[in-house]
Amino acid sequence: xxxxPEVETVVRTIRPRLQGRQIAGVVHLRSDIVRPIGMLLTDxxxxxxxxxxxxxxxxxVLTLDDRNVLFIHxxxxxxxxxxxxxxxxxxxxxxxxxxxxxxxxxxxxPRRFGKITWLGQTxxxxxxxxxxxxxxxxxxxxRQLQSTTRAIKTALLDQTRIAGIGNIYADEAxxxxxxxPMRRACDLSIEECRSLNRAIKYVLQRxxxxxxxxxxxxxxxxxxRGSYQQSHAVYARTDEPCPRxxxxxxxxxxxxxxxxxxxxxxxxxx
DNA sequence: CGTGGGACCTGAACGC
DNA sequence: TGCGTTCAGGTCCCAC
Numbered sequence: 199x200x201x202x203p204e205v206e207t208v209v210r211t212i213r214p215r216l217q218g219r220q221i222a223g224v225v226h227l228r229s230d231i232v233r234p235i236g237m238l239l240t241d242x243x244x245x246x247x248x249x250x251x252x253x254x255x256x257x258x259v260l261t262l263d264d265r266n267v268l269f270i271h272x273x274x275x276x277x278x279x280x281x282x283x284x285x286x287x288x289x290x291x292x293x294x295x296x297x298x299x300x301x302x303x304x305x306x307x308p309r310r311f312g313k314i315t316w317l318g319q320t321x322x323x324x325x326x327x328x329x330x331x332x333x334x335x336x337x338x339x340x341r342q343l344q345s346t347t348r349a350i351k352t353a354l355l356d357q358t359r360i361a362g363i364g365n366i367y368a369d370e371a372x373x374x375x376x377x378x379p380m381r382r383a384c385d386l387s388i389e390e391c392r393s394l395n396r397a398i399k400y401v402l403q404r405x406x407x408x409x410x411x412x413x414x415x416x417x418x419x420x421x422x423r424g425s426y427q428q429s430h431a432v433y434a435r436t437d438e439p440c441p442r443x444x445x446x447x448x449x450x451x452x453x454x455x456x457x458x459x460x461x462x463x464x465x466x467x468x
Numbered sequence: 469c470g471t472g473g474g475a476c477c478t479g480a481a482c483g484c
Numbered sequence: 485t486g487c488g489t490t491c492a493g494g495t496c497c498c499a500c
Contacts (some may be wrong), residue, residue, distance in 0.1 A: 201493055256494080274494055275478080290478080308475045348471075356489055357495080364493050414480080416493065433493095454473075456491085 200272045202256060202331065202362030203405035204416050204424065208278055209253045210420035215280040216260075220247045223296035225312075231292045231307065232317040242266065242316060243295060255327050255361030266318050273311025279304050306450040308415075328361040331398050339398075343383040350386060350394075351379035352453050363398065366411055366433045369458045371398040373432045373440075378464040379457050384464065403436045404429065432458040 202209070217389060224240045226232070247263040258270040258278065263277075270278060280303050293305040293314060305314060329338060332386065341358045344348070353359055354368040363371070372379050374397035377390060410416060410424030413434065417423055427434075431441050436449040440460035450457050 204493065271494085273477095307477095308479070309494095312493095313476070346470080352471095356495090366493055394490070410499090413492070414492065455494095 200256065200276070200366050200410070200416055201364035202253075203367070203402055203426065204410035204418075205256050205258060205272065205294075205362075206253050206406050207410045207418045207424065208272070210418075211249055211259055211422070212258075212278060212280060212303075213251050214303070215419065216251050216297075218247065218249075218250050220245065220298040221295050221297050225294040225296070226292075227294070228292040228310075231305070231310060231313055233313050237316055239268075239293075239314070241318060243268075243317075244407055255330065255357060256364070266316075267320070269313075269315040269317055270305065271313045271315070273307060275309045275311060275314030275315070276305065276307040277415070277417060279306070279417075279419055281420060292336045297340070317369075326358060328357055328359045331360050331362055332402060334360065334395060334398075336388065336392040336395040339395045340386070342386050343391065346383050348383055349380045349452060350377060350383045353383035354398075355453070360398075362402075365455050365457075366413075367398070367401050367405065369433045370401045370431060373459060373464060374401060376463045379430055379452060379459050380466060402466070432457065432460060 221243045226238060227443060229236045229238060248260055249263050250261045252259045257270060260268040272278065283300060283302055283441060288306050289305050290308040290403055291306045295303040305378050328342065343353055346353050351368050351372060355364050355365065371394065375394040377394060405411060407420060407424040408424055408426035408429065409422060411426040411429055411430065412423035417468050432447050435447045437446045440447055440463060443460065443462045445462040447458055448461050
C-alpha cells in the first residue's frame with residue numbers, strides 16, 4: 199500500500215506522539231509478523247525511550263535510547279496509529295506498545311505483508327537498499343539504470359536500485375517525464391534521466407504535501423486519508439483522458455502489476 | 469548473477 | 485442472498 203510519500207506522512211504524523219516517549223509495555227497479538235521470526239520484543243523495548251522516528255525508503259525507523267534500531271514496514275495494508283487505550287482494538291491488530299503517557303502505538307495489517315524487524319545495533323541491512331530518490335542526482339540515476347535491460351518501470355520498482363518508489367509513483371513519474379514504461383532502463387539517455395529524476399522528485403514531493411494517496415486502506419497516524427489520488431494523471435485512470443493531450447490512458451500488465459500510461463505522450467520508441 | 473513468475477495474505481468489488 | 489473470480493500502495497523465494 200504505502201510508498202515513500204505515505205510512509206513519510208505516517209512518520210511526520212506519528213513523530214510528535216512518539217518521540218521522547220518511554221515504552222511501558224508490549225503486547226504481541228501475532229508474533230509471526232516480527233523478524234527475526236517470532237522474536238518477542240518485550241525485553242528489548244520495555245523501559246526504553248524512543249529517541250527518533252525517521253524514514254528510510256518505505257521503512258519506518260525507530261531508534262531507541264540504547265541505540266538499538268527497529269524497522270517497521272507497512273507492506274500493502276499496514277497501519278501504524280497512536281491511540282487512546284479506550285479505542286476499540288481493530289481486527290488484525292498484531293502488535294501494541296503501551297507508552298508512558300498511557301497511549302498505545304498499534305500496528306494493524308490485514309494482509310500481513312508488513313513486518314516489524316529488530317535490527318538491534320546492526321548498521322547495515324542484509325540486502326542493500328538503494329539510494330533515496332529525493333536526494334538522487336541525475337547522473338546517479340543514470341548509473342543505477344545502466345546495468346539492467348529490464349523495463350524502466352520494473353527498474354523503478356526494484357528497491358535495490360532506487361528505494362521508495364512503488365506502483366503508483368512509478369507510473370506517475372514516467373508519465374510526467376513522458377517515458378514509456380516498457381523502454382529498456384539502460385537505453386535512457388542522460389537527458390531522459392534528468393527529466394525522469396525531476397519528475398520523480400516532483401510527484402513524490404507533491405504527494406507528501408498532499409498527505410499521500412488514499413485509494414483503499416491508507417491513513418496516516420492520526421487516521422487521516424491522503425488526497426494526492428486526486429492529482430494522479432494516469433494511475434487507476436484507464437480510459438480517462440490524459441491531462442496533457444486528452445488521449446485515453448492505456449493499461450497494460452507488467453511484472454504482474456498494472457501499469458498506466460498515455461500512448462501519445464509516452465511513445466514506445468524515441 | 470540477472471530475470472520472470474509464482475507465493476504469500478485478506479477483503480472489497482463485481483458478475484452471474 | 486450467495487458463491488466464484490479478480491484485483492489491490494509490496495516483497496521474497498525459487499527455478500532457469
